[in-house]
Amino acid sequence: MRALTLGACALNQWAMDFNGNHERIRASIVEAKSKGCRYRLGPELETCGYGCEDHFHESDTEAHAWEIIARLCAEPGLLRGSAMVADVGAPATMDGCRYNARVIIVDGKIALVRPKRSLADDGNYRESRWFTAWTRTNETATWRLPDSCRGLAYDGGDEVPFGDGAVVFDDCGLGCETCEELWTPDAPHVALALNGIEIIANGSGSHHQLRKLDARMSLIQSASGKGGGIYLYANQRGCDGGRLYYDGCACIAVNGNIVAQGKQFDVSDVEVVVATVDLDEVRSYRNCFQSMSVQAAKVTPISKVRVHQRLCVPDDVGRLERPKLSAPRDVEFHSPEEEIALGPACWLWDYLRRSGASGYFLPLSGGADSSSTAAIVGSMCQLVTKAAREGDEVVAMDIRRIAQLAPNASIPSANELAELIFTTVYLGTDNSSAETRARAKALAIDIGASHLSVAIDVVVTAVVTFFTMVTGKTPKFKVDGGSNPENLALQNIQARVRMVLSFLFAQLLPWVRGKSGFLLVLGSANVDEGLRGYMTKYDCSSADINPIGGISKGDLRSFLRWGSVNLGYPTLAEVEQAPPTAELEPIRDDYVQTDEEDMGMSYDELGVYGRLRKIYRLGPFSMFKRLYIVDWADRGLSASEVAEKVKKFFFFYSCNRHKMTTLTPSYHAENYSPDDNRFDQRQFLYNVRWPWQFRKIDEFVAKEKEG
Known part of the structure; x- marks a missing residue:
């Protein structure tokens, strides 16, 4: 029996926060050692933070990352003298090429630097902008360590193996793959398993997206089940400075079975997931897989770095002193509604505590979108107060600092914290309903937020009066006989006044209350509105951050129903049942403004258009054919009706594309996000009539009518 205790970490790292990153890495090593681990795996690029982006072009970033490694190696009793193996992520430059690398540290000495072979370059990722992929499969070279780490090579010198290799101990083998490589067809874990490497470690920087975890866990189980072995997965968790939330869920698998799984969402900075495994189970599993043995017998040998040290529990350890093996367990998944309640809430907490702000400000309209945002802030308050009361001192200190409480003050309840750090304001006009x-008021009471209800007509009237004074013209709403441009202008001025007042209140309310700091303004436009451009430019599309900007209207409605029960905010059920409306036009006995009538399409249809446009990469003509022939074939729609719907979508998408250049930085949750330049790189000036594409649709429709 070759028993071994291993640890995989979820760390809440922050791009360019070298002090904090070092402390969290160190804390994870200390915790791993306290749990009996002989090997500790950390997230991708954990020394500097994954999201440094163009800071990777600065030599300081890499130099400071290696200074952290030098400090970890030098601290007495941390790694040195402990027979502890630490696997740390850092950038590394060799021969003018910068690599995203894993650094294997054995007993305080560097044994191998393993660069990433396959870079992430789609969706949210641009790794090849900053890094080079290592293309010399199964090869290593000699690399001279940075000045800060001179003398830290495993042999006591200044040079270490650098490249696609594995570390072989006296009793087991350890190999690496990094994040994206797990997802590639020719994944490194295949060759590692065929070469007899028992432990395969993946230090990752993988973001949260609704319903994504199932795919990741399936790949991990497959990676360890297809060829046998121990598979460790470490991940960042939290907001490291951008739109993404890294969702942790560190785990350990043995021969296809998950034996340890960490939390996907949490407000703690450090989590170490531990399992004790038997490497002889790997050997037995592989030996019974005869076709694998045939492939292993003829596989190309990988480069191996020998380390004369044992990792497993010695044979002479008594039966009662041996650690208990970790048993297989079911994988835990959250429902999409829970993911919305937890992911954006944790992201908001990281943003708040790292921004220097003293709270959040939300224009709360009583509609589905702003109510969802308010509920997520309420969920944040529930999460952090629970963590603080359960003993997380870091969270407790942050609560007292942000809420401006005394250092020894007791932790407030979730509702009490909401009153201290969350302000909601109903900015009503004559067009608003009772x-x-x-x-809005009832939901604020449910959450505990500090709430104001004000009328802004005097400000709106002042702006319109000024326009009349300058031009001699007084615009009217459409229901009062005005033209479409007049109607839109009168709606937009209400929306933009709300934005101006929101930032004014957010900046000055702490001062009014005798507190320091400022409030961050929250946006509440969903992903479907962004896609359609159904928003006023510089209204809800202009805030400090937006926790629901990557979530579809359909998912938000489900979340409202779920949250009314599970978050304890019953008003959310009433909000969900109400028809969505902007309330920017006058209400009449025979007319009430609604979103879907305004847009000329339903929210469900918008979700379909968004997925076909982004995920399936369909242009107007291909989308029309897909909907008419396949997806909507049973809806009883004629070719002309489907054509009209598709044309209307692409007209509004393209004429409003400029709005997407001003979208508030939003929590990324949906893979058809229209977020300009970051996730969806398309131009913003279009020929909105799409003459060639729409003509192809018209020709198809004409043939259908003839046939």
């Missing part, structure tokens, strides 16, 4: 005003 129902939405009442729902």
Whole structure:
């Protein structure tokens, strides 16, 4: 029996926060050692933070990352003299090429630097902008360590193996793959397994996206099940400075079975997931897999770095002193509604505590979108107060600092914290209804937020009066006989006044209350509105951050129903049942403005268009054919009706594309996000009539009518 205790970490790292990153790495090593681990795996690029982006072009970033490694190696009793193996992520430059690398540290000495072979270059990722992929498969070269780490090579010198290799101990083998490599067809874990390497470690920087975890866990189980072996997965967790939330869920698998799984969402900075495994189970599993043995017998040998040290529990350890092996367990998944409640809430907490702000400000309309945002802030308050009361001192200190409480003050309840750090304001006009005003107030009471309800007509009237004074013209709403441009202008001025007042209140309310700091303004436009451009430019599309900007309207409605029960905010159920409306036009007995009528399409249809446009990469003509022939074949729609719907979508998408250049930085949760330049790189000036593409649609429709 070759028993071995291993640890995989989820760390809340922050791009360019070298002090904090070092402390969290160190804390994870200390915790891993306290749990009996002989090997500790950390996330991708954990020394500097994954999201440094163009800071990777600065030599300081890499130099400081290696200074952290030098400090970890030098601290007495941390790694040195402990027979502890630490696997740390850092950038490394060799021969003018910068690599995203894993650094294997054995007993305080560097044994191998393993660069990433396959870079992530789609969706949210641009790794090849900053890094080079290592293309010399199964080869290593000699690399001279940075000045800060001179003398730290495993042999006591200044040079270490650098490249695609594995570390072989006296009793087992250890190999690496990094994040994206798990997802590639020719994944490194295949060759590692065929070469007899028992332990395969993946230090990752993988972001949260609704319903994504199932795919990741399936790949991990497959990686360890297909060829046998121990598979460790470490990940960042938290907001490291951008739109993404890295969702942790560190885990350990043995021969296809998950034996340890960490939390996907949490507000703690450090989590070490531990399992004790038997490497002889790997040997037995592989030996019974005869076709694998045939492939292993003829596989190309990988480069191996020999380390004369044992990792497993010695044979002479008594039966009662041996650690208990970790048993297989079911994988735990959250429902999409839970993911919305937890992921954006944790992201908001990281943003708040790292921004220097003293709270959040939300224009709360009583509608589905702003109510979802408010509920997520409420969920944040529930998460952090629970963590603090369960003993997380870092969270407790942050709560007291942000809420401006005394250092020894007791931890407030979730509702009490909401009152201290969350302000909601109903900014009503003559076009607002008593129902939405009442729902906004009731929801604020459910959450505990400090709430104001004000009328802004005097400001709107002043702006319109000024326009009339300058031009001699007084615009009217459409229901009062005005033209479409007049109607839109009068709606937009209400929306933009709300934005101006929101930032004014957010900046000055702490001063009014005798506190320091400022409030961050929250946006509440969903991903479907961004895609359609159904928003006023510089209204809800302009805030400090937006926790629901990557979530579809359909998912938000499900979240409202779930949150009314599971978050304890019953008003959310009333909000969900109400028809969505901007309330920017006058209400009449025979007319009430609604979103879907305004847009000329339903939210469900918008979700379909978004997925076909982004995920399936369909242009107007291909989308029309897909919907008419396949997806909507059973809806009873004629070719002309489908054509009209598709044309309307692409017209509004393209004429409003400029709005997407001003979208508030949003939590990324949906893979058809229209977020300009970061996730969806398309131009913003279009020929909105799409003459060639629409003509192809018209020709198809004409043939259908003839046939």
